[in-house]
Amino acid sequence: MMKIALIGIGSVGRGVGEVLKNDKRFKIVAAADSKSGLVNPDGIDFDAIMAAKKKTGRCGTTDWTAFRIAAEVDYDTLVEVTPTNAETGEPALSTIKIALSRGKHVVTSNKGPISLAYRDLKALAKENNADIRFEGTVAGAVPIINGMKNGLAGNPVKALFGVLNGTCNYILSRMEEEGLTYQQALAEARDLGYAEADPTYDVNGTDAAIKLVILANSVLGMNVTLKDVQRTGIDRITPEAIKMAHTTGHTIRLIASLYPDKRDLEVSPRLLPEDDPLVFSETLNAITVETEYAGAITFIGAGAGSVETASAILSDLVFILKKYAL
Amino acid sequence: MQKYIRTTLKLELQDKPGQLLTAIKPISESGANIITISHQRDEENPGSDLIVDIVISLQESALPKLLDSLKAQNIDVTRIGIERLMCMKTFILIGHILHTDLTDTVNRIDKKDITEVTELHIIMPKLDEPSTAKLTIKAVNEAEMDHAIEKLEKIAAEKHLMIIDEIGGRL
Numbered sequence: 001m002m003k004i005a006l007i008g009i010g011s012v013g014r015g016v017g018e019v020l021k022n023d024k025r026f027k028i029v030a031a032a033d034s035k036s037g038l039v040n041p042d043g044i045d046f047d048a049i050m051a052a053k054k055k056t057g058r059c060g061t062t063d064w065t066a067f068r069i070a071a072e073v074d075y076d077t078l079v080e081v082t083p084t085n086a087e088t089g090e091p092a093l094s095t096i097k098i099a100l101s102r103g104k105h106v107v108t109s110n111k112g113p114i115s116l117a118y119r120d121l122k123a124l125a126k127e128n129n130a131d132i133r134f135e136g137t138v139a140g141a142v143p144i145i146n147g148m149k150n151g152l153a154g155n156p157v158k159a160l161f162g163v164l165n166g167t168c169n170y171i172l173s174r175m176e177e178e179g180l181t182y183q184q185a186l187a188e189a190r191d192l193g194y195a196e197a198d199p200t201y202d203v204n205g206t207d208a209a210i211k212l213v214i215l216a217n218s219v220l221g222m223n224v225t226l227k228d229v230q231r232t233g234i235d236r237i238t239p240e241a242i243k244m245a246h247t248t249g250h251t252i253r254l255i256a257s258l259y260p261d262k263r264d265l266e267v268s269p270r271l272l273p274e275d276d277p278l279v280f281s282e283t284l285n286a287i288t289v290e291t292e293y294a295g296a297i298t299f300i301g302a303g304a305g306s307v308e309t310a311s312a313i314l315s316d317l318v319f320i321l322k323k324y325a326l
Numbered sequence: 327m328q329k330y331i332r333t334t335l336k337l338e339l340q341d342k343p344g345q346l347l348t349a350i351k352p353i354s355e356s357g358a359n360i361i362t363i364s365h366q367r368d369e370e371n372p373g374s375d376l377i378v379d380i381v382i383s384l385q386e387s388a389l390p391k392l393l394d395s396l397k398a399q400n401i402d403v404t405r406i407g408i409e410r411l412m413c414m415k416t417f418i419l420i421g422h423i424l425h426t427d428l429t430d431t432v433n434r435i436d437k438k439d440i441t442e443v444t445e446l447h448i449i450m451p452k453l454d455e456p457s458t459a460k461l462t463i464k465a466v467n468e469a470e471m472d473h474a475i476e477k478l479e480k481i482a483a484e485k486h487l488m489i490i491d492e493i494g495g496r497l
């Protein structure tokens with residue numbers, strides 16, 4: 001059985017609790033939110049702590065912090081699902097380093113540490129005979145990292161095109177379907193909870209660029225940072241542009257593109273044929289990988305969501321469980 | 327890299343069975359892609375020659391040999407039209423396109439018979455609001471197309487225009 005320390009019990013953390021609740025292979029022995037934490041070697045009653053959190057705003061007591069749990073508790077795998085900090089990766093980066101230094105495995109959906117410090121974390125994990133896995137960081141439930149690393153193993157990748165930001169996809173598809181302006185579609189996305197109060201990182205292409213950096217470094221063996229990604233956002237797109245694209249059977253989507261040989265990484269609105277597999281409405285995510293032998297393969301599915309993202313985390317946990325016979 | 331051209335051959339065939347096949351054989355043997363075939367019969371003179379227009383795309387270097395082999399089959403080729411601008415890409419521009427001198431933008435990309443802006447369509451919603459334009463560039467080959475795109479990108483940066491380009495989109 002695998003003992004888990006769960007850092008973060010927001011949307012994704014709750015999904016993890018939900019997915020692991022009835023799975024006898026796993027036991028959550030510690031949990032933390034931003035203000036508190038709790039430890040129980042016999043296994044935490046997840047429903048009970050969520051109920052407590054609802055009442056008091058805390059899941060446990062203030063003497064347990066994420067760092068202390070990472071450093072002191074007896075667990076096999078740390079699941080890190082706190083908010084993304086794109087500039088420093090902190091505090092998640094430190095929590096993860098503490099765990100790896102102790103030879104504990106780490107599974108995360110947090111893009112910050114992986115996009116900023118992939119090589120360091122990988123080296124630290126290796127040094128300590130531990131694994132770090134992060135399927136949930138790119139395209140939520142879509143198994144793009146495992147799919148490329150294992151499913152398409154050995155296939156040289158010629159190019160990769162992805163719809164990696166659900167907010168932008170929602171806005172552009174609503175502009176297309178209803179002729180809305182950018183501002184109108186953004187307001188609608190906010191009302192439906194598809195856009196954050198401050199959507200800057202989504203609409204200016206940064207979020208998609210961070211995911212592209214993760215794919216480039218972890219799957220394609222590149223060594224790039226956010227600065228290497230040329231970025232153009234969607235905020236200047238007019239309804240007329242989408243109408244004009246339609247006259248030749250095209251539409252506009254925010255596309256993350258990558259040509260490994262040319263070291264060419266870009267996130268920008270592009271014209272796509274309306275029947276391209278990367279054209280769909282709503283908040284799905286998709287990636288088309290153009291490979292040498294397999295031709296073009298498209299992965300598509302839920303790019304976010306509580307149990308959807310937890311599904312990616314579960315697959316990483318099962319991988320570790322099997323590899324280390326826990 | 328091999329240069330492909332698109333060309334129209336007007337063939338005069340005798341109006342008897344098997345003639346079209348005789349003409350197509352050397353064409354496919356030359357490695358050409360047949361894009362369209364259309365033929366018309368001269369209704370006023372039954373029994374006269376059959377005129378067939380065949381649009382093909384092939385490596386430019388293969389064309390002389392193809393013409394020779396058609397001649398060897400006694401097929402008259404009466405016209406060869408060559409479409410030189412084989413690469414095509416569509417772009418959408420957003421910004422103050424008219425204020426920033428549209429003619430200048432087009433002139434700087436146009437290079438006679440090499441790269442041409444073949445289509446331009448503009449919508450201006452309101453005064454002082456950004457307008458949207460769609461333009462199509464054709465070029466003789468991919469290198470010239472890349473060259474034109476570089477120029478377009480430079481112009482866009484100067485004039486604060488946003489460019490949206492196609493993924494792929496080459497003929």
Ligand SMILES: NC(=O)c1ccc[n+]([C@@H]2O[C@H](COP(=O)([O-])OP(=O)(O)OC[C@H]3O[C@@H](n4cnc5c(N)ncnc54)[C@H](OP(=O)(O)O)[C@@H]3O)[C@@H](O)[C@H]2O)c1
Nearest residue numbers: 008009010011012033034066081082083084109110304305
């Ligand atoms: N939501 C998705 O669909 C999705 C999909 C893919 C990836 N991700 C990524 O997954 C991560 C989690 O996302 P989320 O949507 O679950 O975020 P969220 O709902 O905001 O939850 C974040 C959780 O982390 C806790 N937290 C914040 N700072 C902490 C600290 N210093 N120590 C311990 N806990 C701390 C928060 O505590 P409080 O409860 O006290 O606020 C909260 O429980 C993010 O990095 C996100 O980018 C999310």
